[in-house]
Amino acid sequence: MLRDQVCFALYAASRALTDVYRPILDEFGLTYPQYLVLLVLWERGDDPPTVSELGTALRLDSGTLSPLLKRLAAAGLVVRTRSALDERRVEVGLTADGVALRQRMTDVPLRVACSTGLDEAELVALRDTLTRVTETIHRQKEQ
C-alpha cells in the first residue's frame, strides 16, 4: 500500500536528494533552503529581490524566510536593507562573499545530478512532470 503511493515516493525522493546535498553543502556551511535562496539571488544579479519576491520564487513565506535570511546575513553572505521607497519592504542583496561563493559552487548541481542514476533525458522528463504537478496544484488553490 505505502509503496503504491506517488506521494510517499515524492516525499521519500525529496528527502533522499536533500541527503545527497547535505554533505556537499556542509562544506560551504549551507543548508539546502539557504542554497536555494542563493540560487535566486545569483540569478537576479544586480537588482536585489524583496523578502516576498524570494517567497514567490521559492514558495516560502516570511515565517520561513525571515530567520533563514538572518542566518545568511550572520554568515556574511547577504545584506538586508529596508527599501527607501517603501519602508515595509526589505531588499535582500549579496555581499562580496555571497557573490564569490557562486564560482566555488558551480559544480554542485552536477555532483548531485549524478547521484540520481538518471540520464539527462530522464532528468528533464522528471523535472517537467514535477513542475507540471506543482503548477496544477497551485492553480487549483487560486481557484
Next chain:
Amino acid sequence: MLRDQVCFALYAASRALTDVYRPILDEFGLTYPQYLVLLVLWERGDDPPTVSELGTALRLDSGTLSPLLKRLAAAGLVVRTRSALDERRVEVGLTADGVALRQRMTDVPLRVACSTGLDEAELVALRDTLTRVTETIHRQKEQ
C-alpha cells in the same frame, strides 16, 4: 537556473502535495507523516512493528518517530508497548480507533491523486522513476 533544477522541482512538488493533503488530513486531526505511520500499521495488520521497523519503512529515525508516536498515542490511535522478549524494543500497535480510522480514510489517496492532474499511467511512471532515484541514492550510501 532555479527552474532548471530537478531537485527544486522535487522539493516544490513534495511541499505542494503536502499542501493538498493538509486540509484533508486536518479533518482527521492528522499530519502527513502521522498518516504515513498509520498506512504502515494498517498494512501490517496483526503484528505490530517496532519503532525501528517503522523507521526502516518510512526512512525516519527515532528522533522523528518518538515524539510523533507519542502524539498518535495521545490521540488514542496507537499504543506503545515494551517488548517482553527484548526490553529495548517498543512495539507500535493500533487501538480500536486506529483500526476504525482506516475505513473512514479509504478515499483519501484518490482525492489527492486527482489534484495532481496526472492520469493513471503518468502517476505510475512518476512513482517508479522516483522510487528508482530514492533506491539508487540509498544504495550508494551503503557503499
Next chain:
DNA sequence: CGCAATTCAATTGCGCACAACTTATCTGGT
C-alpha cells in the same frame, strides 16, 4: 562467565515549513 561492542528508543538541539498573529507602512476613497 565477563565485559566490550552493539542495538534500541528517547532526548537535545537546530533549522526548516507553515498557520496565526503583530506591528509598521502604504494605498485608495472620500
Next chain:
DNA sequence: ACCAGATAAGTTGTGCGCAATTGAATTGCG
C-alpha cells in the same frame, strides 16, 4: 487630510527531519 483596508516583514507556536548524545538492554567474543 483622513482613515479603513491592504500589504510587508517579523514573531510565536507546533510539528517534522536529522545529527549527536544518552541510557538501558542485549549480543558476542575471548
